[in-house]
Amino acid sequence: DSGVTQTPKHLITATGQRVTLRCSPRSGDLSVYWYQQSLDQGLQFLIQYYNGEERAKGNILERFSAQQFPDLHSELNLSSLELGDSALYFCASSGYWGQGAKANYGYTFGSGTRLTVV
Amino acid sequence: AQKVTQAQTEISVVEKEDVTLDCVYETRDTTYYLFWYKQPPSGELVFLIRRNSFDEQNEISGRYSWNFQKSTSSFNFTITASQVVDSAVYFCALSEPGNKLVFGAGTILRVKS
Numbered sequence: 417d418s419g420v421t422q423t424p425k426h427l428i429t430a431t432g433q434r435v436t437l438r439c440s441p442r443s444g445d446l447s448v449y450w451y452q453q454s455l456d457q458g459l460q461f462l463i464q465y466y467n468g469e470e471r472a473k474g475n476i477l478e479r480f481s482a483q484q485f486p487d488l489h490s491e492l493n494l495s496s497l498e499l500g501d502s503a504l505y506f507c508a509s510s511g512y513w514g515q516g517a518k519a520n521y522g523y524t525f526g527s528g529t530r531l532t533v534v
Numbered sequence: 535a536q537k538v539t540q541a542q543t544e545i546s547v548v549e550k551e552d553v554t555l556d557c558v559y560e561t562r563d564t565t566y567y568l569f570w571y572k573q574p575p576s577g578e579l580v581f582l583i584r585r586n587s588f589d590e591q592n593e594i595s596g597r598y599s600w601n602f603q604k605s606t607s608s609f610n611f612t613i614t615a616s617q618v619v620d621s622a623v624y625f626c627a628l629s630e631p632g633n634k635l636v637f638g639a640g641t642i643l644r645v646k647s
Binding site: 523530 | 577579581586629
């Protein structure tokens with residue numbers, strides 16, 4: 417268990433529909449990231465939240481949106497789905513583990529949500 | 535802008551051969567982290583190693599070893615005595631602390647018995 421929890425693991429839905437992917441970061445991590453992995457685009461950064469605020473945006477479509485809640489979990493909303501949105505969606509969280517001189521930077525991925533649009 | 539290049543798209547080896555996966559990166563930052571991840575057919579991203587820009591010491595973990603050379607901006611990964619279970623896609627990635635990861639395109643490793 418990486419400490420980052422993503423649900424659901426698999427999702428099959430029809431074109432035009434809307435889905436919500438959920439992510440709980442590793443305990444103590446304030447940053448949450450969303451990535452999309454499709455066959456032809458590789459691993460692409462979508463968006464980052466830090467402690468509830470949007471911090472960075474990547475190649476995220478206008479049909480997609482995300483938010484991070486006060487308990488630090490995050491949701492990625494995908495709407496008006498198209499066949500081309502079929503992909504693996506990963507959530508990751510980052511932060512410093514340990515204290516003082518022994519602190520180390522960690523970047524952890526969830527197991528992903530496989531979205532299939534039919 | 536940051537960039538990671540994995541020039542080898544696909545590598546095929548026979549079991550017990552040694553194999554090196556290349557990774558070259560570009561960044562203007564002085565503080566950064568380099569990562570290697572393994573993605574088996576099941577799809578999850580398995581963390582292998584993280585190295586910060588101030589630590590050029592090479593690392594060995596069992597059959598895995600990593601060679602970090604700032605002079606050539608490379609962070610290569612070697613698997614010694616490869617096994618069929620090593621078959622996967624391997625990604626090299628770069629990040630500033632607290633920022634997104636920039637991934638290479640990945641190298642598909644096929645180990646045949």
